[in-house]
Amino acid sequence: RVHPWLAVNAPTDARVLAVEGWLPTDRMPEVVTLARERGAERIYVTGTERVFAYYIWPGERLEMDLGQPFTGTLSLDASGVGGGFRLLGDGRTLLEHTVTGPPQVFTTTVEDPVRDLELQTLPNGASPDAPQLFIKDLHVNGTDVHRRMRSLRRIRANGDTLTGTPTHAEAAAEALIAAGWPADLLVVRPVTDAEGGRSAANAQALAQAFRRDGIHAVDLVTLGVHARRSGRLLQRASGEEVQVGVISLADPECPAGTWWLQGSGWAKVAKELVALCRD
Known part of the structure; x- marks a missing residue:
């Protein structure tokens, strides 16, 4: 037994x-x-x-301080119910795409050093009571952003602020x-x-x-x-x-x-x- x-x-x-x-x-x-x-x-x-994985609600944004600037390959795996996302690096648009249906991987090359990332949702008229996007992972040069970042803030549409959850404990x-x-x-x-x-x-x-x-x-x-x-x-x-x-x-x-x-x-x-x- x-x-x-x-x-x-x-x-x-x-x-x-x-x-x-x-x-x-x-x-x-x-x-x-x-x-x-x-x-x-x-x-x-x-x-x-844990891996960088979050459900993102309408109007929510994620602010990430990576601590050390980086250049190279940035990739994001996202799925959703319409609308899309915009990923900024030090205020500059690095990725902007519409997301509908199953997971898609979006990739770009960052040539100028970037330290701060901001992920924004693009409006789609979805219900505010359900997530708009699911981010399965976010990598910088093949490394999960959770392993690189100094801090992460999740700011909801109503202004509420949550900390990120880079570990299973959080x-x-x-x-x-x-x-x-x-x-x-x-x-x-x-x-x-x-x-x-x-x-x-x-x-x-x-x-x-x-x-x-x-x-x-x-x-x-x-x-x-x-x-x-x-x-x-x-x-x-x-x-x-x-x-x-x-x-x-x-x-x-x-x-x-x-x-x-x-x-x-x-x-x-x-x-x-x-x-x-x-x-």
Whole structure:
């Protein structure tokens, strides 16, 4: 019975939860419900860098400070429901296109150095209650812009300003807040250096935060068969002074009763078994 062994559920009933930020954002309402049912006083969330991917709403613009000027190839993958986008570099138009339907890749060569990028939506009369564009990725000379930039601001049509989400930690935090969890009861620990592996880096970031904040018991919320490995890594990083429990959310791609009937189930189980042997 390998699945229940990997997808372990062994909570400590701690008043603190830790969430792996790579969990799908549509599972965050479930996390918030779980936290409230358990009387959680705080949620810690961590995660490594993620690809530059955003839903863009009508009238919204993205302002990016890349820190260091660049020249070379700029490419953007976009899809949408009509209208289009304009991409500015230090105030100059670099790309401007109409976008309808499936993803398209738009490319240009930047000859004069550019440090600041601004992505604007072009009007299409779409409903303000639904995204107009989906940006799948944005690259500079083959490197994801999230890896290059110093900061990103998302400015909505009504003037509301949001920060970007260059890591899974920040994306998960945004989803938790949208699901109703108070921002002041959330501790975000982004990871930008995952040289030793993403799961291990996440565990180290959480352990450092626990030591700083005097946390001695925590329940880690993760997904499916990843639970045993994540719990082991977090316990190892935190040491004996922190009691680490694990809560495994059900994974539809690797269901407990029928995982062996799905290719994704075999892949996930095999991956976790190999990783446990390696770690």
